Amino acid sequence: MNGDKRTGSLSRRDFLAGAAAAAACAGAYLLRDTVGPKGPGQQGSAGLPDFSVPATAGRMSIVTGADRAKTVRRAIEAVGGIAAFVKPLDRVLLKVNAAFATPAALSATTHPQLVAELAGLCRSAGASVLVSDNPINDPASCFTLSGIDSAARSAGAKVLLPSDDQFHPITVPGAKLLRNWPVLQGALARINKVIGIAPLKHHQHAGASMTLKNWYGLLGGRRNTLHQDINTTIAELAMMVHPTLVILDATTAMMRNGPTGGSLDDLAPTHTMIVGTDPVAVDAFGSTLLGRRPGDLPYLAMAEAAGCGTTNYESLKPVRAEAS
């Protein structure tokens, strides 16, 4: 009987080998890559890569008209055409504002018509397109009820809803608040062009929500704590993202009770589309459509001081046109 027990027992050596194997498995699990290969130039925790196209610096257009598809096409044409920004085989992120689970008619989110138009333009230039945002409300509801999900997919773009493993901390060089802060890097993996598309809205706390505030949707963490210093936060978002292009949709502007609104009575038909490579300039002009001056929004001056653009948008000699 003793001999049988010895045969079935585990020696100390066997036990240590088993424990080492278990530890190796656990270690491999902990060290696994949850993001995948990084995009060109991605710098890990030291900020995001620069997505701008140097040859297009300082371009801006302001196009009036009520038809989003027409105005955005005309506005992009006025700054050099989509081919100046997007090349064949590029991988483009359309960073939309899908913050709220509300219908497009309330203008609290990026209009689906604009998403479809941009996705179509980028694809026609030979690029693949990803649409993403980290909404305030439940992501699936936001993308569905805003109409962004169906618009993006119908135009051949992919939609990425944020999940926990897509957030990784970065530190924006020179920032006070956005240090070691979780950012939706999963949406930026393998991306080499970023286009921000934001609606023009009043914002109860920041004064206005435009293309710079739109980058807030790349943040994770307890980002509502950033509202304690909203101006510094938005200025640091300007430092964090150097986009390929930004589009401010002021076809319908939310004039009060933003950023959520809720009533059609909060909206005004401002019938303007602004496109540019300088988000500070684009937002500076956008503020005027809300009945404000750029100087009324402290974050614009702070972003300008940080070298992210100019509030003197006229100095860029924006192309003005009408699309009827």
Place this chain on the structure above:
Amino acid sequence: MARPEGSRGGVSQTLIGVFILLILAGITATILHRQLVYVSPRYAQTEVGKSSGTGNAPTANCNSPIAAKPRQAESSPAAPLLFMPPGMAEMTPPESFGPDGLSDKIDGRAELYLSAGFVAMRCQRFADAQDGNQWMETFVYDMGTPDNAYSVFSQQRRPDVKDSDVAAKAYMTQNSLHLAHGRYYVEIVQAAPTPRMAEAAVAFARKFVAGITGGGKKLAELELFPPDNLRAGSISRATEDQFGIEGLDNVYTAIYVVDGKTVTAFLSRRKSSQEADSLAKAYADFFLPFGAKVINTDSPVGGAKTLEIDGVFKCVFTRGSLLAGVHEAPDAASARAVAEKMGRKLTETGD
């Protein structure tokens, strides 16, 4: 009893031991992974309502864009589900937010509510039971007191809207219905303005008003503004630092139109007459460094002080614990006219 030399446990004991060690290794790995991976804050919404009972309300038709999952009903007396109108169905599950999580739902608008004493908010979407594409979202804000509820109601009131008869303080826009009732501020937002959804919004509002007892009590301050020449729906309440003056909270303002000129009057109930007097002095003193001049004229109201700054006229006075006056008038005559009316009204009411 001595154990025989070389004695070992059985095979089963060994396997169980290895199995336990592997489980422990797995648990350790899981804990480490959970700690290392960021958890999004949207999963950390503050739950303010405890569920009880079993919900048996219908869910929206399958053509709804997003469907509610079966869940337990809320026990709060202000849970939107309690006021769901006939013919409607739950479209999404109820949500609830406390002060820490309110911005997770309404982002930057949260500041307005938080500064006005916000306690909790419950919201839920309902869709037409037969046509899930017709839906509305209902928000019930518990503001703690009727004063606070009126603050957020009045500060967000849309211009040129018509009052609704669903409550004493209610109005409708093209696609939404807003009301203040008791300690609650309610918003009902239709996804698209249709007669069916407008009817459902009114039905929800009526059920809410009927279901919340004691909500119809009038706010005393609203009755203190003289009604002549008062612009309808213009009385608003600010909760903090009104006119940029530190400590000047709980201020009601109202718009009067006198001979075509717009005049802003104000009123604030203080804790004592001493505090009212002190704030009246602080009000006048606040504008002096900016170039305001005291106007030496017959006082429109006993003890009133009249100021002029850059062509804008102001007047401030007290009646007991009430601080009152005119904040903006385009000329001395209209400032005087409104101040006199207010003084008379406050004297008549004996407040």
